[in-house]
Amino acid sequence: MGILDGIVEWIAEQIMYGLDMINTSVLGALGCDMSVFLRYFPAAETMYESFVALAIGLILLLWVWNLFKNFGLGAGSEAEDPIKLSIRSILFILLAYYSDQIVDIALTIGGTPYNWIMTASLPSLDFASFNSVLLTIIGVCANGGVALIVLILLLVLAWNYLKLLCEAAERYVLLGVLVFTAPVAFAMGASQATSNIFKSWCRMFAGQLFLLVMNAWCLRLFVSMVGAFIANPLSL
Numbered sequence: 001m002g003i004l005d006g007i008v009e010w011i012a013e014q015i016m017y018g019l020d021m022i023n024t025s026v027l028g029a030l031g032c033d034m035s036v037f038l039r040y041f042p043a044a045e046t047m048y049e050s051f052v053a054l055a056i057g058l059i060l061l062l063w064v065w066n067l068f069k070n071f072g073l074g075a076g077s078e079a080e081d082p083i084k085l086s087i088r089s090i091l092f093i094l095l096a097y098y099s100d101q102i103v104d105i106a107l108t109i110g111g112t113p114y115n116w117i118m119t120a121s122l123p124s125l126d127f128a129s130f131n132s133v134l135l136t137i138i139g140v141c142a143n144g145g146v147a148l149i150v151l152i153l154l155l156v157l158a159w160n161y162l163k164l165l166c167e168a169a170e171r172y173v174l175l176g177v178l179v180f181t182a183p184v185a186f187a188m189g190a191s192q193a194t195s196n197i198f199k200s201w202c203r204m205f206a207g208q209l210f211l212l213v214m215n216a217w218c219l220r221l222f223v224s225m226v227g228a229f230i231a232n233p234l235s236l
Helices: 002-029 035-040 043-071 080-095 098-119 127-141 146-180 182-190 194-231
Strands: none
Touching: 035 043, 035 146, 043 080, 043 098, 043 146, 043 182, 080 098, 080 146, 080 182, 098 182, 098 194, 146 194, 182 194
């Protein structure tokens, strides 16, 4: 069974080295800073000005249409007050124009707890060392086919951790999409008829920030577990 143990150990080591590489690359791209997003999607910054112009045009269109409903067709139960409508339209034109600065403030607020989590002092993460410790402990207790059980456990561990990393990366990309389409979302708040779209965008934006922080927290918990196991395996 020595050959089988050697093959299983080699496969397990390759899996862990692969996780090391993926972990380093993905964690480097996570965060509430959009610089990495722009590095991979540079067109987003170029098209942002188009979204600002589109947003201002939509607000003006909604403004004129609602005024036409008030003065052209007569005031109805669904008509908005012209003064409140004008104030609201001007306010949301300013919000759409300065949406990048508003979103940056929100990203700074959301990025503060994220940075606290990512910069917390934890044991270093080394999947290869974790694999060696696990194989040593199992090898002392048993041999032969037990190595296959170790390999299966490592595959399950690697697969679930990889899914968590992919989910965190997906949330970062979605957050970038919400950030660079923010002007159009602000435009939807200029009218009562479309204000629900703006509220939904705000909930989605806040939710993605929160979930991104929670993903970082879960990843760091896993890092601390692996680091503690490597440092003192017999205490767990």
